[in-house]
Amino acid sequence: MADTGRAVGIMGGTFDPVHNAHLALARQAYEQFSLDEIWMLPNGRPPHKRDSRQADVECRMEMLRLAIRDIPYVKLCDVEGSVQEYHYTYETLGYLNRQYPGTLFYFIMGADSLFEFDSWKEPGIISRECILLAAVRDHHQRAEIRLRIRELEERYGARIHMLDTPHMDIASEDIRRLLAEGKDVSHLVPAAVAEYMNRQKLYRPCGSTV
Numbered sequence: 001m002a003d004t005g006r007a008v009g010i011m012g013g014t015f016d017p018v019h020n021a022h023l024a025l026a027r028q029a030y031e032q033f034s035l036d037e038i039w040m041l042p043n044g045r046p047p048h049k050r051d052s053r054q055a056d057v058e059c060r061m062e063m064l065r066l067a068i069r070d071i072p073y074v075k076l077c078d079v080e081g082s083v084q085e086y087h088y089t090y091e092t093l094g095y096l097n098r099q100y101p102g103t104l105f106y107f108i109m110g111a112d113s114l115f116e117f118d119s120w121k122e123p124g125i126i127s128r129e130c131i132l133l134a135a136v137r138d139h140h141q142r143a144e145i146r147l148r149i150r151e152l153e154e155r156y157g158a159r160i161h162m163l164d165t166p167h168m169d170i171a172s173e174d175i176r177r178l179l180a181e182g183k184d185v186s187h188l189v190p191a192a193v194a195e196y197m198n199r200q201k202l203y204r205p206c207g208s209t210v
Contacts, residue, residue, distance in 0.1 A: 008106065009029045009035045009108055011039070013041070015172070018190075025165060029133055037074070042057060044087065104131065106133050108163065109133070111135055135163045135165045174188075175203070
């Protein structure tokens with residue numbers, strides 16, 4: 001498969017569930033950096049996320065498929081779909097670069113993660129394997145973020161750009177809570193995802209028939 005010259009954005013997360021703000025951020029990255037595609041990368045079972053209402057990885061991937069089926073530039077990447085082990089970012093990026101040697105990967109992360117980047121596993125390798133896109137939510141902190149970017153660029157030789165974040169205050173945790181309370185979330189997720197969650201009774205209390 002020829003991949004020479006492609007630029008692909010990688011958006012990782014639990015997507016539990018995927019919602020409209022995820023898709024808006026994907027579109028922003030696609031347009032702002034003239035990317036060819038955005039790959040949504042669902043995590044199998046991150047050890048730092050434990051929620052009794054968490055959907056299994058198969059359900060989360062199906063919701064992603066439904067959410068992106070009419071968005072031609074967004075694809076599902078299932079390389080972290082295993083529930084048996086945690087997948088480190090540097091390992092995933094290394095695998096993707098070996099599989100698609102002509103592709104330039106842009107890894108989308110929250111700007112807050114820049115201040116934790118030193119504690120990530122192999123930040124130097126991550127910096128070599130991709131360009132980092134830091135999604136900025138609080139635009140009042142841009143000066144502080146610019147300083148942090150310069151620090152990381154000097155320390156690791158990283159290539160980091162700020163990604164403008166659409167103003168959409170949506171969180172998967174809030175969606176799970178609303179569904180557990182029997183409330184409507186159709187304004188927060190794509191219609192096909194809302195229908196799927198209703199059919200599967202996802203995130204409902206045990207025994208609920210709502």
